[in-house]
Amino acid sequence: MRVVLRLVVVAALACGAATVFTQAQSQAQSQAQSQAQAEREPEEPTVFPDGENRDEVFYICTTCHGSALVRAQGHSRERWSGVLDFMVERHGMPEPSKEDRDMMLDYLAKAFPPKGRGYSNPFLKQ
Ligand code: HEC
Structure with a gap:
């Protein structure tokens, strides 16, 4: 029982970390995208x-x-x-x-x- 509980906790932590990581990654990606877009913004x-x-x-x-x-x-x-x-x-x-x-x-x-x-x-x- 204890072992199972520990596994669940570890799994939950890993999931949380993975979610934070992918969030940070996609945030960085969209920042880079909007920067690139600003550079390509047509001039007036x-x-x-x-x-x-x-x-x-x-x-x-x-x-x-x-x-x-x-x-x-x-x-x-x-x-x-x-x-x-x-x-x-x-x-x-x-x-x-x-x-x-x-x-x-x-x-x-x-x-x-x-x-x-x-x-x-x-x-x-x-
Ligand atoms: C057919 C393409 C083209 C057109 C049209 C053009 N240029 Fe250029 N021009 C270039 C290229 C290629 C460079 C070099 C760009 C670089 O170094 O990043 C350049 C560079 C320049 C530079 C910098 C040169 C230097 O000595 O540092 C100036 C000033 C310039 N152009 C002015 C003009 C002006 C004014 C016009 C409009 C009358 C014009 N260009 C139209 C292609 C063009």
């Missing part, structure tokens, strides 16, 4: 500063990468033009028409102007 054009053609430029540039790569930069129109060349030559962006290039440069140069002294983009150094 409003992460870019207001301006003419903001949405167009946003959607063109974020086809391939997050907006942060663009937002981190500040350039003159000429240097933004260099960034566009770089996207075309190195990263497979389709060569934009003259109108599209001007439209993008108008927006980028206004929305992301040079950040002042001390900042330079190593990829665009002459």
Whole structure:
């Protein structure tokens, strides 16, 4: 009788531990899932500063990468033009028409102007 009782207690404890463990595991899983989801959350054009053609430029540039790569930069129109060349030559962006290039440069140069002294983009150094 005693042995049976002990077995029942052990079994109950084991079950309890297993339940706690699986609960913790599934909690960790769902946390990881929602984090991954947040990372994949589509960005809105409003992460870019207001301006003419903001949405167009946003959607063109974020086809391939997050907006942060663009937002981190500040350039003159000429240097933004260099960034566009770089996207075309190195990263497979389709060569934009003259109108599209001007439209993008108008927006980028206004929305992301040079950040002042001390900042330079190593990829665009002459
Ligand atoms: C066809 C795909 C594509 C398009 C469209 C594109 N890019 Fe990129 N871009 C890339 C890739 C690939 C990288 C490298 C990403 C990385 O390093 O993680 C990159 C990197 C960058 C960088 C960082 C470069 C550096 O020197 O650190 C900037 C700035 C940038 N892109 C700006 C733009 C802007 C502005 C546009 C819109 C006019 C644009 N990109 C559109 C593919 C693209």
